[in-house]
Amino acid sequence: MISKLTSDKVKERADIVEVVGDYVPLKKKGQNMWACCPFHGEKSPSFSVSPSKQIYKCFGCGKAGDSIQFVMDIEGVGFQEAIRHLAGKYGIEVEEDEARTPEQNLEQNERESLFIALNFAKDFFVKNLQTEEGRAIGLSYFKERGFNPQIIEKFDLGYAMDGWDYFLKAAKAAGFEEDILLKAGLILQKEGDPSRLYDRFRGRVTFSIHNISGKPIGFGARILTKDKNQPKYINSPETPIYHKSDVLYGMFQAKKAIRDFDNCFLVEGYTDVISMHLSGIENVVSSSGTSLTDGQIKLIKRFTNQVTVLYDGDAAGIKASIRGIDLLLEGGLNVKAVVFPDGDDPDSFSRKVGSQAFQDYLKENSRDFIGFKIGLYQEEFEKNPIRKAEVIREIVQSIGKIPDPIIRSVYTKEASGLLEIEEEIIHTELNKSLIKSQKEHFQKAKEEAEAEEKLEELVPSKNLLSVEDTLRIQEKETIRLLLNYGWKKLDDEDLHLCHYLMSETADIVFFTPVYQKILKIYRDSLSNGTIPTTDFFVSYSDAEIRQEVIDLISPRHEVSVHWLDRHQIFITTESDDLAGTAFKSILRLKRRLVHKMMDEAKQKIKSAEHEHFDADKVYELQQVYFELKKVQLQIDKELGIVIG
Known part of the structure; x- marks a missing residue:
């Protein structure tokens, strides 16, 4: 520990x-x-x-x-x-x-052990580049690609030896258990004989896959021989720390540049990412040859709202993968696209033309998704009017994925000009598409509502707060004041707000467990001569208390300084009159408590009247109720509440 x-x-x-x-x-x-x-x-x-x-x-x-x-x-x-x-x-x-x-010290939880094992594997593969076999095969391949020592180190590129258990032996010698190596996806069990273990990655160059903080969580590996019985690339399997749908290759190396340039280039392969870094472009990530997922789109959106998708110069391949643009649009990202000349990808094209020409090409050929899609199908629909109608519907569907109505409107106008069709027609088709989506959403919501109907018959309406709910809310407000202003003095008096609140709540039992705990901790600290700070509670061992305290000290809105600086409008806040704020808060708490006691008294009266009639008991309870009512009216008067 x-x-x-x-x-x-x-x-x-x-x-x-x-x-x-x-x-x-x-x-x-x-x-x-x-x-x-x-x-x-x-x-x-x-x-x-x-x-x-x-x-x-x-x-x-x-x-x-x-x-x-x-x-x-x-x-x-x-x-x-x-x-x-x-x-x-x-x-x-x-x-x-x-x-x-x-x-x-040897006992680590499984997750930490997996990180350690994968980091060991990364170092092992990197060091293999210095062996005779690694230099002859792995290092020579990287040099052919133009990868320099700095880029090899930056991306933790390596080589897996061509043998059944080179890595397994090294890992076991270093003290790693077979079970952890299996769970990390670094070794495999022989089919039909689980006791026979061997390396997953053999005779391949390796590409380390990092999480967002730079820790190795998996590997991609490329074979360099022309063996038709072996796939060109193999990748780590899903593990407790590696979920392919939430990972983008190169994000760790790219995140700062993505923020700085407010744009993310999206490519397909590992070498595409590395080649672009060599060309001086670092804001680039790869989906590693898989279809884009919602998790990957959310990962990009953490750093920017702008995405530029780079496509290989293969029209058939582009059309097959173009659905990813709709997913990006649906995720709220602004999408552009660049297509390389036929037969080229970012890796081959950057090596062919050089860094500066590559960067210039990206700037000159970047098109928004509307122009890109229309250009992709232009030859087809120029020869076939029916195909043009289909393309228009596809464009409309893509525009309909955009959540922002203003951006939708801008793209509608642009599509109208490029397709040489009246804007009103596109608006009509777009409305049909949106109405269809809304109907589907409405139907889903309706089904969910119907599923809850039976529960609603058993519980009060969500819009009607119970007596307990209103009391809980007021308890929360009292604790909020205590946490945010407990150390402050009330007006010119030598009295801290926390001492006032503690005195006024000394005989009150809070009904909400978490507020009971916070109040007790606060009282115990005061009895020891210390006013607890918010830092004390934020780092408290109890997770429930930590969460509740952060909720209470985090304001959702704040008054702009411009109200006073620019417009000379003074806005009073609760801290301007803490004495009055605290006094009213205590009154409201006691009012809610009286309401709860009145509600309990009514229930007891009903029980005494119907279950086992007792005239004396009923009379006694009625007197309690009326006395409580008097207290409530006194509090209402202090608070300025008028009830007809």
């Missing part, structure tokens, strides 16, 4: 803006930074990062936490690995607890 001293150093040094900024582009708005959430698809930013509080909070999906929690969420790792990741980023030496035994 990592020592507490190391964890504390990481918490002290890690800056939430820097950590989150490695994964998503942040824009300043008010006091906080904002972005589209990396954890769920959204069109407008609801993911907030607070530099002052060192926390993040998504108001869409609810994800929240500090720097360590963000790494845990985004990388899908545990606390220990998140600490190691941040320690590496900030150059902090990781210290292990001395209390751990050698046996405990």
Whole structure:
């Protein structure tokens, strides 16, 4: 286990803006930074990062936490690995607890063991390039491609020896268990004889596949001989840490350039990515020859909304893979395309013309998806009017995938000009397409609603809050004030807000468990002479408390400074009159509590009247109810609530 001293150093040094900024582009708005959430698809930013509080909070999906929690969420790792990741980023030496035994040091959870095994494999394949076989086959292949030593090192290129168990023997000698090597996809079991194990990658050059933080999670491997019985490329299988649908080759090396240039070039193969880096273009990733997935599109959208798809000069191949453009449009990305001359791909073309000419070609031949699609089919529909009608419908369907109505309108106008057809006709077809999609969406929603009908008969309407719900909301508001302003003094009095709230709630039992816990922790700290800070709660061991506290200290909106600076409009806030704010909050809490007690009294009266009639008991309960009603009216008067 990592020592507490190391964890504390990481918490002290890690800056939430820097950590989150490695994964998503942040824009300043008010006091906080904002972005589209990396954890769920959204069109407008609801993911907030607070530099002052060192926390993040998504108001869409609810994800929240500090720097360590963000790494845990985004990388899908545990606390220990998140600490190691941040320690590496900030150059902090990781210290292990001395209390751990050698046996405990060998025990790692499966996920961490897989990362270690794959990193060992990466180093093993890289070192193989220096062997006699590696130099003769692997290194010579890379040199033929024009790959220099710097690019080979940058992408962790390597070579798998041509033998059944070169890697297996080396890994076992290094202490790796066969079970971990199997789960990492590095070795295979012989069919019919599970005890016979052998290397998955043999006699091939290797391309390391990294996750977004740069850790090896899998490999692609290319054979260099012309063996018809062997596939040209083989890849790592799905593992607990490698999900092909969520990974893009080269994203780790490209993410900074993608943010800087606000554009992502999308290519097909490993060598396409590497060749473009050699040509001075680093904002490029590859789908590794597979069809685009929703997870890969969301990964691109973390860094930019602009995508340029690069197609090999093969018309048949382009038409077969063009569906990816619709997926990109549907994902909210702005799409352009570049087609290379017939017979060329980004790798071969960049080597043929050189770096500068390659970059110039991309600039001069980049077309938006409308012009690209029309140009692709132009020869066909010029000879066949019916084919032109089909192309128009395909273009309309693509435009219909765009979620932004303004961008849809712009592309409709452009398509009208390029296709030489009235804009109104395209609008009509587009409306038909949108109506059809809406009907499908409506039907799906209707089916979901019908599935919940029976439940709605058993529970109160969602729009009607129960007495318990309203009490919970007011308890939440009391805790929110306590966390955000507990350390502040009320007016000119020598009284902190937390002491006032604690005094007023001394005889009140909170009914919501998490607020009970927070209140008790706060009371215990005060009894020890310490006012707990939000930092104390954000790093608290209880995950439920951490999540709730972050929710309560993260404001969704803030008043623009321009109201006062530019327009001289002064907006009062709750912090301007903390004494009044706290007083009213306590009154509302007590009002909700009185409501709950009145509701319980009514239930008891009904029970006494119907189940086992007791006139004296009924009278006694009625008196309790009327006294509670008097208290409620007194509170209403203080709050200025008038009820007819």
